[in-house]
Amino acid sequence: xxxxxxxxxxxxxxxxxxxxxxxxxxxxxxxxxxxxxxxxxxxxxxxxxxxxxxxxxxxxxxxxxxxxxxxxxxxxxxxxxxxxxxxxxxxx
Amino acid sequence: xxxxxxxxxxxxxxxxxxxxxxxxxxxxxxxxxxxxxxxxxxxxxxxxxxxxxxxxxxxxxxxxxxxxxxxxxxxxxxxxxxxxxxxxxxxx
Numbered sequence: 001x002x003x004x005x006x007x008x009x010x011x012x013x014x015x016x017x018x019x020x021x022x023x024x025x026x027x028x029x030x031x032x033x034x035x036x037x038x039x040x041x042x043x044x045x046x047x048x049x050x051x052x053x054x055x056x057x058x059x060x061x062x063x064x065x066x067x068x069x070x071x072x073x074x075x076x077x078x079x080x081x082x083x084x085x086x087x088x089x090x091x092x
Numbered sequence: 093x094x095x096x097x098x099x100x101x102x103x104x105x106x107x108x109x110x111x112x113x114x115x116x117x118x119x120x121x122x123x124x125x126x127x128x129x130x131x132x133x134x135x136x137x138x139x140x141x142x143x144x145x146x147x148x149x150x151x152x153x154x155x156x157x158x159x160x161x162x163x164x165x166x167x168x169x170x171x172x173x174x175x176x177x178x179x180x181x182x183x184x
Contacts, residue, residue: 043136047176051162055174066158068180070143082147084139088160 007031011038011046019049024057027092033064036088043086050088064091099123103130103138111141116149119184125156128180135178142180156183 009022019036026034038046054061067087075081101114111128118126130138146153159179167173 041136043139044133044176047135047160047178048162048174050160051174051176055162055164063160066160068139068142068155068158070140070147072147082140082143084136084143086139 007034009034009036011036011042011049020052023049023053027058032092034090039085040083043084046086046088050090054090058092060092062091063088065089099126101126101128103128103134103141112144115141115145119150124184126182131177132175135176138178138180142182146182150184152184154183155180157181
């Protein structure tokens, strides 16, 4: 399956409904799969976005796959910092 | 497969390493599967716990399944409140 590059929504600190609307608009434009991605503390929010989309806005949406991972890098203080990531693949 | 009731770790506000140790101890006691569960803002933390366990402590651990869901209930002010949940099934 070809993955449309546009069908990724990164979750950050903007108002919550911006992200919900972003995902809904992708689906309305004809995209069949949208990936909701987030890092660190925004992971909880990514789950909220996916749930609100699928339960309130696009009701024939399935959660096709969920991946979690983590990246380790050196922080400003020289210590290793680990940050977790999530990818939630929503499919219509 | 019989699911051991003890092999669930709920993530909350205790110190982070408590949960990591909890999961590691389950595996060390011979359990083959541990489910890390969380709700709301603790979801990010649940992902962190799963990642630290599998990358730093129990390196032959796989993420077997991740489920997200949400519950809706009436809050104190009469409004509907939605809270998201996650279940991460770690398998050794």
